[in-house]
Amino acid sequence: MPLRRLLYTAAFLRALAIGLMAVLIGLYCAKLGLSPVQIGAVLSAALWGAALAALLTMVMGPRLSERAMLVALTALPVVGGAILLNSETFALVLAAAFLGMFNVHGRDRGAIPILEQALFPATTTDADRTRVFAWYNVLLDVGYAMGGLIAGLPTLLEATTDLSTLDAMRITLVIFCALYGAAAILYARLPAIVDEVKPVGLRSLSPESRPIVAKISALFLLDAFGGGFIGTAIFAYFFVERFGATAATVAILFSVGRLLSAFSHLAAAWLARRIGLVNTMVFTHIPSSILLFTIVGVDSFAWAAFFFLVREGLNEMDVPTRQSYVMAVVKPEERLAAAGITNLVRSGGWAAAPILAGVMIQGMGLGVPLVVAGVTKIAYDLLLWREFRRVKPPEEK
Helix, strand or coil: CCHHHHHHHHHHHHHHHHHHHHHHHHHHHHHCCCCHHHHHHHHHHHHHHHHHHHHHHHHHCCCCCHHHHHHHHHHHHHHHHHHHHCCCCHHHHHHHHHHHCCCCCCCCCCCHHHHHHHHHHHHCCCCCHHHHHHHHHHHHHHHHHHHHHHCCHHHHHHHHCCCCHHHHHHHHHHHHHHHHHHHHHHHCCCCHHHHHCCCCCHHHCCCCHHHHHHHHHHHHHHHHHHHHHHCHHHHHHHHHHHHCCCHHHHHHHHHHHHHHHHHHHHHHHHHHHHHCHHHHHHHHHHHHHHHHHHHHHCCCHHHHHHHHHHHHHHHCCHHHHHHHHHHHCCCHHHHHHHHHHHHHHHHHHHHHHHHHHHHHHHHCCCCHHHHHHHHHHHHHHHHHHHHHCCCCCHHHC
Protein backbone atom coordinates (compact mmCIF):
# COMPACT_ATOMS: atom_id res chain seq x y z
CA MET A 1 0.00 0.00 0.00
CA PRO A 2 1.48 3.44 -0.95
CA LEU A 3 2.62 5.55 1.99
CA ARG A 4 0.04 8.32 1.59
CA ARG A 5 -2.86 5.88 1.23
CA LEU A 6 -1.72 3.91 4.27
CA LEU A 7 -1.49 7.08 6.35
CA TYR A 8 -4.91 8.22 5.13
CA THR A 9 -6.54 4.88 6.02
CA ALA A 10 -5.01 4.63 9.49
CA ALA A 11 -5.93 8.25 10.19
CA PHE A 12 -9.55 7.54 9.23
CA LEU A 13 -9.77 4.59 11.64
CA ARG A 14 -8.33 6.68 14.45
CA ALA A 15 -10.77 9.47 13.66
CA LEU A 16 -13.70 7.08 14.08
CA ALA A 17 -12.42 6.19 17.55
CA ILE A 18 -11.72 9.82 18.46
CA GLY A 19 -15.18 11.02 17.42
CA LEU A 20 -16.75 8.25 19.47
CA MET A 21 -14.72 8.89 22.62
CA ALA A 22 -15.05 12.67 22.49
CA VAL A 23 -18.83 12.49 22.78
CA LEU A 24 -18.96 9.68 25.32
CA ILE A 25 -16.16 10.44 27.77
CA GLY A 26 -17.83 13.34 29.56
CA LEU A 27 -21.23 11.65 29.59
CA TYR A 28 -19.68 8.35 30.74
CA CYS A 29 -17.90 10.10 33.62
CA ALA A 30 -21.14 11.83 34.59
CA LYS A 31 -22.93 8.45 34.67
CA LEU A 32 -20.20 7.17 36.97
CA GLY A 33 -21.17 9.96 39.35
CA LEU A 34 -18.17 12.25 38.90
CA SER A 35 -18.61 15.96 39.63
CA PRO A 36 -18.02 18.70 37.01
CA VAL A 37 -14.63 19.46 38.55
CA GLN A 38 -13.67 15.77 38.50
CA ILE A 39 -14.83 15.49 34.88
CA GLY A 40 -12.69 18.50 34.03
CA ALA A 41 -9.75 16.82 35.75
CA VAL A 42 -10.27 13.64 33.70
CA LEU A 43 -10.36 15.64 30.47
CA SER A 44 -7.21 17.50 31.47
CA ALA A 45 -5.46 14.23 32.39
CA ALA A 46 -6.20 12.85 28.93
CA LEU A 47 -4.73 15.95 27.34
CA TRP A 48 -1.68 15.96 29.60
CA GLY A 49 -1.10 12.36 28.58
CA ALA A 50 -1.23 13.45 24.95
CA ALA A 51 1.15 16.32 25.72
CA LEU A 52 3.67 13.95 27.33
CA ALA A 53 3.43 11.62 24.33
CA ALA A 54 4.05 14.57 22.02
CA LEU A 55 7.12 15.55 24.04
CA LEU A 56 8.52 12.01 23.96
CA THR A 57 7.84 11.80 20.22
CA MET A 58 9.75 15.01 19.62
CA VAL A 59 12.67 13.96 21.82
CA MET A 60 12.88 10.35 20.63
CA GLY A 61 12.02 11.05 16.99
CA PRO A 62 15.61 11.32 15.75
CA ARG A 63 16.46 7.96 17.42
CA LEU A 64 13.38 5.78 16.84
CA SER A 65 11.66 4.78 13.63
CA GLU A 66 8.35 6.34 12.68
CA ARG A 67 6.90 2.85 12.38
CA ALA A 68 7.77 1.88 15.96
CA MET A 69 6.46 5.14 17.39
CA LEU A 70 3.19 5.00 15.47
CA VAL A 71 2.48 1.43 16.56
CA ALA A 72 3.22 2.25 20.21
CA LEU A 73 1.09 5.40 20.13
CA THR A 74 -1.92 3.49 18.81
CA ALA A 75 -1.50 0.65 21.31
CA LEU A 76 -1.69 2.92 24.36
CA PRO A 77 -5.31 4.06 23.76
CA VAL A 78 -6.29 0.39 23.58
CA VAL A 79 -4.77 -0.18 27.01
CA GLY A 80 -6.31 3.00 28.40
CA GLY A 81 -9.71 2.07 26.99
CA ALA A 82 -9.50 -1.36 28.60
CA ILE A 83 -8.77 0.22 31.99
CA LEU A 84 -11.65 2.67 31.55
CA LEU A 85 -14.04 -0.17 30.78
CA ASN A 86 -13.19 -1.84 34.09
CA SER A 87 -13.03 1.26 36.31
CA GLU A 88 -15.59 3.19 38.31
CA THR A 89 -13.43 5.15 40.77
CA PHE A 90 -12.18 8.64 40.01
CA ALA A 91 -8.51 7.71 40.43
CA LEU A 92 -8.63 4.81 37.95
CA VAL A 93 -10.64 6.79 35.41
CA LEU A 94 -8.07 9.57 35.73
CA ALA A 95 -5.24 7.10 35.14
CA ALA A 96 -7.01 5.53 32.15
CA ALA A 97 -7.54 8.93 30.55
CA PHE A 98 -3.87 9.86 31.01
CA LEU A 99 -2.51 6.57 29.69
CA GLY A 100 -5.03 6.34 26.85
CA MET A 101 -4.43 9.96 25.77
CA PHE A 102 -8.11 10.24 24.86
CA ASN A 103 -8.72 13.04 22.39
CA VAL A 104 -11.54 14.72 24.28
CA HIS A 105 -11.79 17.64 21.85
CA GLY A 106 -13.19 15.46 19.10
CA ARG A 107 -10.13 16.01 16.93
CA ASP A 108 -6.73 14.39 17.00
CA ARG A 109 -4.62 16.32 19.50
CA GLY A 110 -2.03 13.63 20.22
CA ALA A 111 1.45 12.71 19.13
CA ILE A 112 0.49 10.78 16.00
CA PRO A 113 -0.23 13.90 13.89
CA ILE A 114 3.33 15.06 14.58
CA LEU A 115 4.67 12.04 12.72
CA GLU A 116 2.05 12.11 9.97
CA GLN A 117 2.46 15.83 9.29
CA ALA A 118 6.22 15.38 8.97
CA LEU A 119 5.73 12.50 6.51
CA PHE A 120 3.11 13.95 4.17
CA PRO A 121 5.24 16.69 2.48
CA ALA A 122 7.59 14.01 1.14
CA THR A 123 4.66 12.45 -0.75
CA THR A 124 3.86 15.59 -2.79
CA THR A 125 5.10 18.91 -4.21
CA ASP A 126 5.01 22.43 -2.73
CA ALA A 127 2.13 23.34 -5.00
CA ASP A 128 0.01 20.37 -3.88
CA ARG A 129 1.10 20.26 -0.23
CA THR A 130 -1.92 22.14 1.13
CA ARG A 131 -4.28 19.99 -0.95
CA VAL A 132 -2.71 16.81 0.49
CA PHE A 133 -3.20 18.16 4.01
CA ALA A 134 -6.74 19.20 3.09
CA TRP A 135 -7.69 15.66 2.05
CA TYR A 136 -5.98 14.31 5.17
CA ASN A 137 -8.23 16.54 7.27
CA VAL A 138 -11.29 15.67 5.18
CA LEU A 139 -10.79 12.01 6.04
CA LEU A 140 -10.25 12.90 9.68
CA ASP A 141 -13.41 14.98 9.89
CA VAL A 142 -15.53 12.40 8.09
CA GLY A 143 -14.18 9.87 10.57
CA TYR A 144 -14.97 12.17 13.48
CA ALA A 145 -18.51 12.59 12.15
CA MET A 146 -19.07 8.87 11.76
CA GLY A 147 -17.49 8.23 15.15
CA GLY A 148 -19.88 10.75 16.66
CA LEU A 149 -22.76 8.79 15.16
CA ILE A 150 -21.39 5.58 16.66
CA ALA A 151 -21.46 7.41 20.00
CA GLY A 152 -25.24 7.36 19.70
CA LEU A 153 -25.20 3.55 19.86
CA PRO A 154 -25.79 3.43 23.66
CA THR A 155 -29.14 5.19 23.19
CA LEU A 156 -30.12 2.61 20.56
CA LEU A 157 -29.00 -0.30 22.75
CA GLU A 158 -30.97 1.05 25.71
CA ALA A 159 -34.10 1.32 23.58
CA THR A 160 -33.84 -2.16 22.06
CA THR A 161 -32.32 -4.21 24.89
CA ASP A 162 -32.39 -4.48 28.68
CA LEU A 163 -28.92 -3.00 29.02
CA SER A 164 -28.29 -0.20 31.50
CA THR A 165 -26.89 3.10 30.28
CA LEU A 166 -23.41 2.28 31.61
CA ASP A 167 -23.33 -1.19 30.04
CA ALA A 168 -24.48 0.22 26.71
CA MET A 169 -21.71 2.82 26.86
CA ARG A 170 -19.14 0.14 27.71
CA ILE A 171 -20.10 -1.93 24.68
CA THR A 172 -19.56 1.16 22.53
CA LEU A 173 -16.18 1.79 24.15
CA VAL A 174 -15.07 -1.69 23.05
CA ILE A 175 -15.43 -0.42 19.48
CA PHE A 176 -13.04 2.42 20.39
CA CYS A 177 -10.38 -0.13 21.39
CA ALA A 178 -10.92 -2.21 18.23
CA LEU A 179 -10.50 0.80 15.94
CA TYR A 180 -7.20 1.81 17.49
CA GLY A 181 -6.03 -1.80 17.31
CA ALA A 182 -6.76 -1.88 13.56
CA ALA A 183 -4.82 1.36 13.08
CA ALA A 184 -1.83 -0.14 14.89
CA ILE A 185 -1.81 -3.05 12.46
CA LEU A 186 -1.74 -0.65 9.52
CA TYR A 187 1.11 1.41 10.95
CA ALA A 188 3.10 -1.78 11.39
CA ARG A 189 3.03 -2.06 7.57
CA LEU A 190 4.72 1.29 6.92
CA PRO A 191 7.25 0.98 4.07
CA ALA A 192 10.84 0.48 5.17
CA ILE A 193 11.93 3.65 3.34
CA VAL A 194 10.22 5.71 6.00
CA ASP A 195 12.52 4.36 8.67
CA GLU A 196 15.55 5.54 6.65
CA VAL A 197 14.64 9.20 7.07
CA LYS A 198 16.77 10.82 9.80
CA PRO A 199 15.23 14.05 11.07
CA VAL A 200 17.16 16.49 13.25
CA GLY A 201 16.26 17.40 16.80
CA LEU A 202 14.86 20.69 18.05
CA ARG A 203 18.30 21.90 19.13
CA SER A 204 19.59 21.43 15.61
CA LEU A 205 17.15 23.83 13.96
CA SER A 206 18.85 26.29 11.62
CA PRO A 207 19.25 29.96 12.68
CA GLU A 208 16.64 30.90 10.07
CA SER A 209 14.04 28.44 11.34
CA ARG A 210 14.56 28.87 15.08
CA PRO A 211 12.83 32.28 15.53
CA ILE A 212 9.97 31.28 13.24
CA VAL A 213 9.32 28.09 15.19
CA ALA A 214 9.61 29.91 18.53
CA LYS A 215 7.10 32.64 17.61
CA ILE A 216 4.56 30.38 15.99
CA SER A 217 4.77 27.92 18.88
CA ALA A 218 3.97 30.69 21.38
CA LEU A 219 0.97 31.75 19.31
CA PHE A 220 -0.26 28.17 18.92
CA LEU A 221 -0.07 27.81 22.70
CA LEU A 222 -2.41 30.79 23.09
CA ASP A 223 -4.83 29.44 20.49
CA ALA A 224 -4.86 25.97 22.04
CA PHE A 225 -5.43 27.36 25.53
CA GLY A 226 -8.54 29.08 24.22
CA GLY A 227 -9.59 25.92 22.42
CA GLY A 228 -9.26 23.92 25.61
CA PHE A 229 -12.34 25.68 26.99
CA ILE A 230 -14.53 24.43 24.14
CA GLY A 231 -13.62 20.80 23.51
CA THR A 232 -16.28 18.43 22.25
CA ALA A 233 -16.80 16.94 25.70
CA ILE A 234 -17.40 20.41 27.18
CA PHE A 235 -19.71 21.39 24.32
CA ALA A 236 -21.65 18.14 24.81
CA TYR A 237 -21.99 18.89 28.52
CA PHE A 238 -23.11 22.46 27.70
CA PHE A 239 -25.86 21.34 25.32
CA VAL A 240 -27.13 18.63 27.66
CA GLU A 241 -27.17 20.81 30.78
CA ARG A 242 -28.31 24.08 29.19
CA PHE A 243 -30.96 22.78 26.80
CA GLY A 244 -31.68 19.22 27.96
CA ALA A 245 -30.45 17.69 24.69
CA THR A 246 -30.05 13.90 24.64
CA ALA A 247 -26.78 12.11 23.94
CA ALA A 248 -28.16 10.92 20.60
CA THR A 249 -29.12 14.47 19.59
CA VAL A 250 -25.70 15.80 20.54
CA ALA A 251 -24.04 12.96 18.62
CA ILE A 252 -25.99 13.83 15.46
CA LEU A 253 -25.25 17.54 15.87
CA PHE A 254 -21.52 16.93 16.20
CA SER A 255 -21.54 14.53 13.26
CA VAL A 256 -23.13 17.15 11.00
CA GLY A 257 -20.58 19.65 12.27
CA ARG A 258 -17.73 17.32 11.39
CA LEU A 259 -19.05 16.93 7.85
CA LEU A 260 -19.20 20.70 7.45
CA SER A 261 -15.62 20.90 8.71
CA ALA A 262 -14.57 18.24 6.22
CA PHE A 263 -15.81 20.21 3.23
CA SER A 264 -14.29 23.39 4.64
CA HIS A 265 -10.78 21.91 4.37
CA LEU A 266 -11.08 21.69 0.60
CA ALA A 267 -12.42 25.24 0.53
CA ALA A 268 -9.43 26.32 2.61
CA ALA A 269 -6.98 24.81 0.12
CA TRP A 270 -8.78 26.62 -2.72
CA LEU A 271 -8.81 29.93 -0.83
CA ALA A 272 -5.17 29.65 0.21
CA ARG A 273 -4.11 29.47 -3.45
CA ARG A 274 -5.74 32.87 -3.94
CA ILE A 275 -5.11 34.89 -0.78
CA GLY A 276 -2.29 32.97 0.91
CA LEU A 277 -2.00 30.58 3.82
CA VAL A 278 -1.77 33.11 6.66
CA ASN A 279 -4.67 35.23 5.40
CA THR A 280 -6.83 32.12 5.07
CA MET A 281 -5.97 31.06 8.61
CA VAL A 282 -6.84 34.43 10.15
CA PHE A 283 -9.81 35.66 8.13
CA THR A 284 -11.78 32.43 8.53
CA HIS A 285 -10.90 31.89 12.20
CA ILE A 286 -12.02 35.24 13.63
CA PRO A 287 -15.69 34.86 12.54
CA SER A 288 -15.78 31.35 14.04
CA SER A 289 -14.63 32.76 17.38
CA ILE A 290 -17.25 35.50 17.33
CA LEU A 291 -19.93 32.83 16.88
CA LEU A 292 -19.08 31.44 20.32
CA PHE A 293 -20.67 34.53 21.84
CA THR A 294 -23.88 33.94 19.88
CA ILE A 295 -24.11 30.32 21.07
CA VAL A 296 -23.98 31.51 24.68
CA GLY A 297 -26.44 34.32 24.08
CA VAL A 298 -29.36 32.41 22.53
CA ASP A 299 -32.15 30.85 24.56
CA SER A 300 -33.16 27.90 22.36
CA PHE A 301 -31.32 24.73 21.39
CA ALA A 302 -32.32 25.21 17.74
CA TRP A 303 -30.53 28.56 17.47
CA ALA A 304 -27.55 27.34 19.49
CA ALA A 305 -27.26 24.32 17.20
CA PHE A 306 -27.53 26.55 14.11
CA PHE A 307 -24.73 28.87 15.22
CA PHE A 308 -22.67 25.87 16.31
CA LEU A 309 -22.93 24.39 12.81
CA VAL A 310 -22.06 27.70 11.14
CA ARG A 311 -19.03 27.87 13.37
CA GLU A 312 -18.02 24.31 12.51
CA GLY A 313 -18.08 25.27 8.83
CA LEU A 314 -15.46 27.96 9.49
CA ASN A 315 -13.49 26.86 12.53
CA GLU A 316 -11.31 24.20 10.89
CA MET A 317 -10.33 26.09 7.74
CA ASP A 318 -7.11 27.07 9.48
CA VAL A 319 -6.10 23.45 10.11
CA PRO A 320 -4.73 22.25 6.72
CA THR A 321 -3.38 25.73 6.04
CA ARG A 322 -1.63 25.81 9.43
CA GLN A 323 -0.14 22.35 8.95
CA SER A 324 1.00 23.16 5.42
CA TYR A 325 2.45 26.51 6.50
CA VAL A 326 4.55 25.12 9.34
CA MET A 327 5.97 22.36 7.14
CA ALA A 328 6.73 24.89 4.39
CA VAL A 329 8.67 27.49 6.38
CA VAL A 330 11.24 25.03 7.78
CA LYS A 331 13.75 22.75 6.07
CA PRO A 332 12.70 19.15 5.23
CA GLU A 333 14.93 17.63 7.92
CA GLU A 334 13.42 20.03 10.48
CA ARG A 335 9.81 19.06 9.87
CA LEU A 336 9.53 16.50 12.67
CA ALA A 337 11.00 18.93 15.20
CA ALA A 338 8.75 21.77 14.01
CA ALA A 339 5.65 19.57 13.98
CA GLY A 340 6.65 18.20 17.38
CA ILE A 341 7.08 21.48 19.23
CA THR A 342 4.03 23.15 17.66
CA ASN A 343 1.83 20.17 18.47
CA LEU A 344 3.37 19.86 21.93
CA VAL A 345 2.58 23.42 22.94
CA ARG A 346 -0.91 23.02 21.55
CA SER A 347 -1.36 19.87 23.65
CA GLY A 348 -0.19 21.77 26.71
CA GLY A 349 -2.60 24.61 26.04
CA TRP A 350 -5.52 22.25 25.53
CA ALA A 351 -4.61 20.32 28.68
CA ALA A 352 -4.46 23.40 30.90
CA ALA A 353 -7.94 24.69 30.12
CA PRO A 354 -10.55 21.94 30.78
CA ILE A 355 -10.10 21.83 34.54
CA LEU A 356 -10.44 25.62 34.59
CA ALA A 357 -13.55 25.23 32.45
CA GLY A 358 -14.96 22.81 35.01
CA VAL A 359 -14.34 25.32 37.79
CA MET A 360 -15.96 28.09 35.73
CA ILE A 361 -19.01 25.98 34.93
CA GLN A 362 -19.50 25.03 38.56
CA GLY A 363 -18.86 28.47 40.02
CA MET A 364 -19.66 31.02 37.32
CA GLY A 365 -22.03 29.49 34.76
CA LEU A 366 -22.21 27.16 31.78
CA GLY A 367 -21.42 29.77 29.14
CA VAL A 368 -18.35 31.36 30.72
CA PRO A 369 -15.78 28.96 29.17
CA LEU A 370 -17.16 29.70 25.68
CA VAL A 371 -16.77 33.45 26.18
CA VAL A 372 -13.22 33.06 27.47
CA ALA A 373 -12.40 30.86 24.48
CA GLY A 374 -13.73 33.43 22.00
CA VAL A 375 -11.73 36.32 23.46
CA THR A 376 -8.51 34.26 23.60
CA LYS A 377 -8.81 32.97 20.05
CA ILE A 378 -9.47 36.39 18.54
CA ALA A 379 -6.35 37.71 20.27
CA TYR A 380 -4.37 34.81 18.76
CA ASP A 381 -5.62 35.55 15.23
CA LEU A 382 -4.68 39.22 15.40
CA LEU A 383 -1.20 38.45 16.72
CA LEU A 384 -0.64 35.73 14.11
CA TRP A 385 -1.50 38.08 11.26
CA ARG A 386 0.78 40.79 12.65
CA GLU A 387 3.79 38.48 13.04
CA PHE A 388 3.57 36.22 9.98
CA ARG A 389 1.78 37.98 7.15
CA ARG A 390 5.17 38.73 5.53
CA VAL A 391 6.70 35.26 6.08
CA LYS A 392 5.80 33.48 2.84
CA PRO A 393 5.97 29.74 2.03
CA PRO A 394 7.81 28.75 -1.20
CA GLU A 395 4.70 28.60 -3.38
CA GLU A 396 3.78 32.21 -2.50
CA LYS A 397 7.18 33.79 -3.21
